[in-house]
Amino acid sequence: MRVTVGLGSCGIAAGADKVFNLLNKELEDFTPCGASAVTGCIGMCYLEPIVNIDDDVYVKVDEEGAYELVKLLKGQKNNALSYKASAQDIELLASQTRIALKNCGVINPESIDEYVLKDGYKAAEKCLKNMNFEQVIEEIKTSGLAGRGGAGFPTWFKWNAARNSVGSEEKYIICNADEGDPGAFMDRAILEGDPHAVLEGMLIAAFAIGANEGIIYVRAEYPLAIIRLEKAISQARQKGFLGKNIFGSDFNFDIRIKAGAGAFVCGEETALIASLEGGRGMPRLKPPFPAQKGFKGKPTNINNVETFANVPWIIRNGGEAFAAIGTENSKGTKVFALTGKIAKGGLVEVPMGWTIKDVVFGVGGGIQNNKSFKAVQMGGPSGGCIPAVLENVTIDYKSLAETGAIMGSGGMVVMDDTTCMVDMARFFLDFTCKESCGKCTHCRVGNRRLLEILERICGGGGKDNDIELLEELSEEIKAGSLCALGQTAPNPVLTTLKYFKNEYEDHILNKKCTAHSCKPLLTYRIIPEKCTGCTLCARKCPANAITGTVKTPHVIDSEKCVKCGDCVKLCKFDAIVTT
C-alpha cells in the first residue's frame, strides 16, 4: 500500500505539509504502508491538500481528515469517505492528455528510482547509444514540437542552428525557468513535480547540439524548485546520467543551477544570457542569435522548462505519436495554469485544438459562484483578453494569434462580470512599466505614458481623444522596441480596446465602470427600504461618512465617502449598493 501527499508549493500553502507530518507520525510503525511519501502537484489546486492511498484520491484533507485516513488504514471506524474525490473530479483529471505533466503528482520528485521506473532516462539512453545527433533532431522535427515559453518557435530549428554553428567546440544548453509571467506556474509545477524529466530533456538536447555544459536559470522566488533540482542533479550524477562518458559513450555533460534575481525581462533569451554573465539583464539586437553567439559568445540553445519536459516522451514514443496529437499547425499538448474567477482552478494539460470553452467549462468547471464568463486573459502581459463570444476559438498558435492574444507560456486568467477590462489593461501596463529594462525609449517612456492615460481613465479623468491616443501610442511602442517585452506590452490595451471598447467609452464619457470595479467612479448609496439601522456600517466607516440613528435608515455623505467599499462587505442586509 502506498500513501502519498501532494507537496508542491501550492499544496504546502494549503496546509499539505501539516497533513504529511501528521501521517508520517501516525503511520511510522504501521507496516502495511509505512510513512507517507511526497509527490509534486497533480494540478487540482482547488482540492488541495490531496492525499492518495493507492488509486484512491482524498481531497481537502485537513488535520481532522488526516486522522480519518489513519483510522481507515488501520481498519478502524472512520469518516474518510467524506474526503474522497468526487467521480466528476477524477473524470476531469482523466480527460486531460498528460505528457509534460505525466509524472507530476504521481511519482516522488525527490527519488530518481521512481523516475527510472517510469521509463526515466530510457530516452536519453536510446539517443546516446542508438542514435546520432541528426536522427535526434529529425525526430524532434517530426514531432512538430514548438517552444512552450510563449513564442512557439520550432524546437528542432533552434537545435539544428546550434548544432550547425561552426567555429566553436564549446556550446551551451540553457533551460529557461525564469517564469515571471504573473498568473502562470506551469514551470514551477514541473520543476517541483518531475525535475528529472527536465534534466533528461536537457541531456538529449545537449547530445543533439554537442554541448557539454547545461545551466538552469530559475527564479529565486521558487525555493522549493531549486531544492528539488539540486537533489535531482546530484542523484543523476551518482547514477552516471550526468558527468563523463554517459551510458558508456564518449559524451560528457553536466548541469548547474543559476538562481535569477528577479527581473521579468530575463525571460528574453539575450537578456537571460546577459544576466548569466553577471550583468544587468538587458536584451540586445538579434542577430547574432544565441545559436551563433550566446553565453560567453559561444553557440547556445535556450529552451523553456515545458519544452524540455516533452522531449523524453517524444524520443520514447516517436515524433509521429506526438504529432498525432493536436492540430495541423500546433502539435502535442499544452499545459495551462487556470486561475482567476474559475471554479476549478489549477494546472491542466490538454491537446492543442481544444476550444477555450472546453478548457474553461470542461476541465475548469466553469465560473465561480455561477457568475457569467466575460473574458480570458492569455499570454500574460504580452498577451491579450479574449472575450466570451470567442469561446469557440481553438487553442493553437495560429487561431490565438488571430484574436490578438497569444498562446504564451500558459497563464489563463478567467474573468467574470466583476472584472473591469480597463483596469485589467492598467494592471498589465503597471507590470510592464516596472519590468521594462529601460533600454528602448518607446518601451521605457511610451509604456509609462500609456499607463498614465489608463490610470486617468480609471480615476474618472478620461478625455475625448484618449482612445485614439492609446491606439496611436500602442502602435508606436510595438514598432520602436527591441525585444518582445516592449513589442508586446501594448497587447493588453489593444485587445481590450478591440473587444471591450464600450467599457472604455463608459469610463471616459459617462464616468461609469460597469464592472463596479474602479472605485473612483462609483457612488455608494443606502437603500432605505433595506436598511435596518443596525449602525454597523456607521461605526466601521473609516471616513465617518455614514450617519443615522439606531433602527432608522442611514445615509452616506458622498462628499466624505472615500469609496473604500468596506460598508458593502459589512452590511448583512445588502442595503448598500454602488452605482
Place this chain on the structure above:
Amino acid sequence: MSCNCKNEPRQELENYLENGNKTESDLIPILQKAQEIYGWLPPEVLSLISEKTGIKPAKIMGVVTFYAQFRTKPVGKNLILLCQGTACHVNGSADIESAVKGELNTEEGEMTEDGLFTYNNVACLGCCSLSPVMMIGDKTYGKLTKESTVRVLNEVAKGVKA
C-alpha cells in the same frame, strides 16, 4: 546609514569572496550571498565586494538596482511579500495591500518603526489558486481577506515579541 557589521558576517563574506577566483560573471551570486548574510546590501559591503573582486562600484550598483531581489535598505525581522500577480489582482490584492499598509503604518520597502516588518509587492508567487496570497518568511498565507490579513500580522508580531 551604517550597518551593524559585526566581524563575523564580514569574515564569512570575505571567506566566500576569497574562495575560488571570483570574476564579474559571479557578481549576482556574490550579491545574493552577501544579502543572505546581511539581510540587505549596506554600502560598506558593496565597497568590500568591489575591493576584493576588482569589479567597479558603478557596475555593482548597476546590477544591484536592476534586480528586484536586491535591497539597499535594511528590512524588518519579517519580510512580507505581497503577491500582485494577475490572479491575486482579480481577487482583490489591492485591498490586502491597503490593510497591510494601514496596520503597519508604513510604505512599501520601508521598515516599520519597531523593526518587525517590511512589506514588498512582488510579481506572481505561483500560488494562484489560493489568491490573494502573501508570504511572510517562508510561510504562505492564502485566500486572504482584510480581516485575516490583520489577524496574521498580529499573530506574527506576537510570535516575534514573545
